[in-house]
Structures are given as structure tokens and as C-alpha cells.
Amino acid sequence: MSKTLGRVLVGGGTGFIGTNLCKSLKTHGYDVTIISRMPGPMRLTWHDIKKDGIPNNTTAVINLAGQNVLDMSRRWTEGFKQNVFNSRVETTSVLSRAIAESKVKPGSFVTISGVGIYKPDNNEVYTEESKTYEFDFFSKLCIEWEKAAKLSGEETRLVTIRSGVVLGRDGGMIKQLYMPFFLGLGGPVMPGNQYLPWIHIQDLCRLIIFAVQCASVTGVLNGVAPEQVTNKQFTDAFAKAMSRPAFFPVPTFMLNTILSAERAKMLTTGQKVKPQRTESLGFKFLYPKIDAACEALTKRT
Numbered sequence: 001m002s003k004t005l006g007r008v009l010v011g012g013g014t015g016f017i018g019t020n021l022c023k024s025l026k027t028h029g030y031d032v033t034i035i036s037r038m039p040g041p042m043r044l045t046w047h048d049i050k051k052d053g054i055p056n057n058t059t060a061v062i063n064l065a066g067q068n069v070l071d072m073s074r075r076w077t078e079g080f081k082q083n084v085f086n087s088r089v090e091t092t093s094v095l096s097r098a099i100a101e102s103k104v105k106p107g108s109f110v111t112i113s114g115v116g117i118y119k120p121d122n123n124e125v126y127t128e129e130s131k132t133y134e135f136d137f138f139s140k141l142c143i144e145w146e147k148a149a150k151l152s153g154e155e156t157r158l159v160t161i162r163s164g165v166v167l168g169r170d171g172g173m174i175k176q177l178y179m180p181f182f183l184g185l186g187g188p189v190m191p192g193n194q195y196l197p198w199i200h201i202q203d204l205c206r207l208i209i210f211a212v213q214c215a216s217v218t219g220v221l222n223g224v225a226p227e228q229v230t231n232k233q234f235t236d237a238f239a240k241a242m243s244r245p246a247f248f249p250v251p252t253f254m255l256n257t258i259l260s261a262e263r264a265k266m267l268t269t270g271q272k273v274k275p276q277r278t279e280s281l282g283f284k285f286l287y288p289k290i291d292a293a294c295e296a297l298t299k300r301t
């Protein structure tokens with residue numbers, strides 16, 4: 001029997017990022033156990049983790065769990081906001097406590113957070129060293145999410161990836177945009193000059209595995225591609241890769257009405273974010289530029 005690189009637990013491994021990551025981890029030679037709300041083969045539930053802790057032979061723990069914020073079928077109520085908050089902060093706390101209490105510690109704990117921790121601004125350039133503070137719901141969420149990860153203690157190496165919008169064919173933003181753009185009905189989200197920190201799904205999975213494997217990597221990494229683009233520049237790149245026009249801008253008031261202004265801010269405002277630490281620690285992006293990323297996303301294979 002061939003030896004594997006060890007067992008990795010992936011909270012939220014059934015989701016868009018999780019499914020891609022689990023495939024990649026297996027290709028790299030890891031055994032993968034998903035932590036889910038639903039029991040199943042090669043799965044543990046959150047209840048199992050609370051009750052029994054993490055298995056002794058765990059090499060790394062990753063958390064990608066989180067209620068989909070932009071689920072259009074859910075109204076932006078206080079109850080839904082609590083759900084969005086708990087599904088990230090509570091699951092991360094459960095894993096942190098289990099790591100802190102484990103006798104045999106995993107080598108690394110990799111958690112995700114968002115660029116929503118940085119205040120939307122079209123001029124300021126944010127790096128991992130930028131000061132963070134609470135200024136709205138999403139910044140509070142990211143701060144608490146990152147704080148929850150720190151409860152895991154000093155003995156397990158902790159890496160937190162502040163991810164931009166993840167671009168992949170099988171989920172997230174591109175899955176929503178693909179059909180309207182294909183039909184020639186695409187366009188930028190107004191005002192269009194707001195920055196859109198982004199990362200190709202392959203790069204995010206590679207970055208998470210980099211964090212698992214590199215013993216010198218610890219702390220916060222910005223999970224965004226080096227090329228900073230505005231929403232309009234992204235739209236033009238995506239439309240060009242699809243050989244379609246992008247004539248139909250999405251008005252801010254429409255998103256404010258459908259999603260509520262607080263949630264719509266995720267689309268109508270943005271931040272200029274640099275992966276300064278990520279690159280200085282030696283991570284190389286496969287897709288540093290938006291044109292090549294969009295071409296790869298729209299290639300018919």
C-alpha cells in the first residue's frame with residue numbers, strides 16, 4: 001500500500017472552494033475527511049468534532065464553512081445575518097477548541113477570511129500589514145472569524161487567508177455571471193470603478209496547500225491576485241474572453257433593492273488589495289493577470 005502525506009480535515013469541504021481543494025489535496029497525496037452538517041462516508045459532522053475532538057492522526061485542519069452571503073433566495077434579515085456569522089465564527093471556534101484540546105497536535109490550521117476586513121476605498125492600497133478595525137457588519141465578521149482561529153493555541157501553525165472573490169467555473173461569482181454574459185446580457189456592477197479583489201480558484205487551492213506544507217508560513221496572507229482591477233476592467237476581460245459585448249450595467253439601486261444596501265456593498269464597493277506577504281513568502285501565482293484568468297475560465301473543454 002502506498003503511503004499518503006497524512007490526513008487533512010476540511011470544514012465546508014462540500015462547497016465550491018472545498019470541492020476543488022479536496023480534489024487538489026487528494027492529487028497531492030493527502031487523505032481527506034470533510035467536516036459537514038450532513039453525515040456521510042469519509043465525513044465527520046460538527047457534532048462529532050465537538051464530542052470526540054479531531055482524530056489523532058490529523059496532519060492539517062482547514063476551515064471553509066460558511067453560509068452563502070449572496071444567496072438571493074434569503075432576505076437580509078437579522079436572523080440570516082446571525083446565520084452568516086455563526087456558520088463562520090462558530091465552526092472556526094469548534095475547530096480551534098478541538099485543536100487546543102488535542103493531545104497530538106496537527107501541524108497546521110488554515111482558515112479563510114475575507115477582504116471585507118479592509119474598508120472599501122479606491123485609493124488606499126491594503127497589504128497584510130494594514131491596520132484593521134470594525135467599521136461595518138463584514139469587517140466585524142472577519143475580525144471575529146480571525147479571532148476565533150487564534151483560540152487554537154501556539155502549538156499548531158495558524159495561517160489565515162483573506163480571500164478576494166474566487167473565480168472558478170463551477171461556483172461563486174462566475175457561475176452566476178456565465179449565462180447572462182453568454183447571452184450577451186452582461187455588464188459591470190455600477191459605479192464600475194470600484195476595485196474587485198479576485199483570485200483564480202486554482203491559485204486559492206494552491207495557496208491553501210502552500211500554507212499547509214510550508215513550515216515557515218504563518219499569520220495572515222492576502223489571497224488575491226497581484227493585478228488589481230476594477231469591476232469594469234474585470235467585466236471587459238470576462239466579456240472579451242467570452243467574445244461577447246458587455247453593454248448592460250447593473251445599477252446600484254437595483255442591487256440595493258434586491259439584496260439590501262448593507263449586503264450589496266460587497267458588489268458595489270471594493271478595495272485595492274495586494275498579496276504582499278503572500279508573494280514575499282515565495283508563493284507564485286499561476287494566474288496573476290485577469291485576462292489570462294478569464295481566458296482559462298471560459299475555455300470550452
Ligand SMILES: NC(=O)c1ccc[n+]([C@@H]2O[C@H](COP(=O)([O-])OP(=O)(O)OC[C@H]3O[C@@H](n4cnc5c(N)ncnc54)[C@H](OP(=O)(O)O)[C@@H]3O)[C@@H](O)[C@H]2O)c1
Binds near residue numbers: 087
Ligand atoms: N467564494 C468566494 O468568492 C469567497 C471569497 C472569500 C471568502 N470566501 C469564504 O470561503 C468559504 C467557502 O466559500 P465557498 O464559495 O466554497 O462557499 P459554499 O460553496 O457556499 O460552501 C460553503 C460550505 O459551508 C457549509 N455551510 C453552509 N452553510 C452553513 C451553515 N449555516 N453552517 C455551517 N456550515 C455551513 C456547507 O457545507 P455542508 O452543507 O457540508 O455543511 C457548504 O458546502 C466561505 O466561508 C466564504 O465566506 C469565499
